Amino acid sequence: MAVRSIVLYGHPALRKKSQAIKPVQPIDRETKKLVADLIATLDNAEGLGLAANQLGVAKRVFIVNLSHIDPAETFRVFINPEIFSRDGECELEEGCLSFPDMYEYITRPERIKLRARDAGGNEFTLEADGMLARVILHENDHLEGKLFIDHLSSITRQLMRGKLKKLRAEGVASAASVASAASALKSSGAPQTPHNARLER
Numbered sequence: 001m002a003v004r005s006i007v008l009y010g011h012p013a014l015r016k017k018s019q020a021i022k023p024v025q026p027i028d029r030e031t032k033k034l035v036a037d038l039i040a041t042l043d044n045a046e047g048l049g050l051a052a053n054q055l056g057v058a059k060r061v062f063i064v065n066l067s068h069i070d071p072a073e074t075f076r077v078f079i080n081p082e083i084f085s086r087d088g089e090c091e092l093e094e095g096c097l098s099f100p101d102m103y104e105y106i107t108r109p110e111r112i113k114l115r116a117r118d119a120g121g122n123e124f125t126l127e128a129d130g131m132l133a134r135v136i137l138h139e140n141d142h143l144e145g146k147l148f149i150d151h152l153s154s155i156t157r158q159l160m161r162g163k164l165k166k167l168r169a170e171g172v173a174s175a176a177s178v179a180s181a182a183s184a185l186k187s188s189g190a191p192q193t194p195h196n197a198r199l200e201r
């Protein structure tokens with residue numbers, strides 16, 4: 001596993017719709033490596049969730065780790081997720097690893113039901129609410145090329161125009177270096193995550 005660069009707002013990968021992984025069981029080696037890299041990168045960034053296209057890979061995979069706010073939680077892997085029920089509404093503050101230091105209140109469904117495949121390629125269904133539902137909805141949006149700022153009112157976006165413009169310029173500038181860093185894929189500095197073993201159910 002390797003800690004990889006997270007692409008920033010302005011990078012074209014964030015606006016690309018991701019492709020489904022061929023539903024093979026057990027999961028193929030390439031997907032296993034992608035999941036391991038997502039885990040190492042999210043662990044390093046100390047974030048709550050990370051989607052594959054934030055690493056520049058247009059595949060329908062994301063991971064969630066709420067252990068920072070709930071010790072009972074660990075890494076959850078979602079391959080080919082499909083949210084089939086959305087219920088209620090709630091407003092929570094959100095950030096995104098592709099938008100450093102930007103936090104905004106976003107309204108989304110309060111409860112969801114979804115099906116997906118886990119790290120072993122086994123299909124599961126899940127009912128989620130609260131922060132878990134929130135992070136899943138945020139990450140699932142990434143797979144569609146949608147970003148959390150798309151949920152903001154036009155007035156709020158207008159107010160944030162200067163900040164977004166600056167971020168976008170940084171993201172575009174980093175795109176070339178991210179691409180070369182991602183292809184190099186050196187594992188130097190990748191932390192050994194103690195949660196990894198628990199992925200194998």
Ligand SMILES: [Zn+2]
Binds near residue numbers: 142
């Ligand atoms: Zn995000």
